Amino acid sequence: MAGRRRWSTEEILDTAAELLQTTDAESFSVRKLAAVLGTDSSSLYRHFRNKTELLRAVADRILVAAMDGYRPEGDWRQRITAVALRLRAAFGQQPPLAAIWGRYASGGAGSRLVMDEVLAALRASGLPDEQIPVRYHRLVVLLAALIAAEAGASSITPEETEQGLEQFRVAVLGADPERFPALAHFAREVRPLGADREAAFAEILAAHLAQIEASLP
Template structure:
């Protein structure tokens, strides 16, 4: 009697990524993944101890693919900006996986490569070594927040986007000046959260790097 096929770790992660592209972390389960692979859950637990570990590994595959083709050049600001844009592009193509990354993080080879590049760029900036960890942490929080938020917006359907835009217009343009004087004053200039996301990403990152540059001694 022929036994069930043994799936490799990479094949399991690819199947998990496929499921997550059409769902989310809440609806995902090891049992569903096992069914998709035609095996049982116990065989998958030989590779991953639990669902969270598996999800972190899926997110790390995106980081690993991004960093494998990443070749840093330029000064520290250019290196950080290039890394941020590469990550934004990679997760923008897989918004559901961006949400996984933002929620569960990662800890594999891809994560280490991204961390190493960020830390090397910060060291090249001239910041004292003792100040680098805190600035690294703040920069990572900023990038994860921006990338996951943008990915979440990009994953909505055209119908959902249209409905949200209409609700935004009603809420803003219909605001009572007596109760919302500032909102009424700026109503025609305020734009929906999903507007100009690329420009907003660049502006926020640039502002943070400008602040960081001002802290460099000399």
């Protein structure tokens, strides 16, 4: 009787990424992945010690893809913006993995590429070395939150989107001006959370970088 096929690490990660397109991190399990591959969990634990390590590896491949072909160009703000837009685009193609990146982070090659470039760009800004780690941390937390939030919004179905818009219109345009005076005043100008996310991403990032620039010696 022939033995079961031995899957490579890359094949396991490919299948895990596909499975994570239809399930979240909580529902995902090594056992489910093994079932899809037609093998047992123990064979996968030869490649990854646990579920968290596997999820980190899947997320890291998105970072590797995002940084593929990247070359530093422009000043420090342009370099950080270019990296941020690459991350946004890469996770936009696989939205469920954005939340995994924000939750589990990564210590792989992709993570190191992103970290090294952002740290180098911050250093090029003229910030004192002792301030750079904290600035880096705040910046990456911001990017992870923005990208995960946008990915979450993009993963809902058209029917869910329309239902949400209808609820938004009812809640905002129908707001009682005596109980919610500010909301009633701005009702026709307030936009749904999912509107203009690209512009919001660019503006929030630009504002954060401007804050860093204002603190330069």
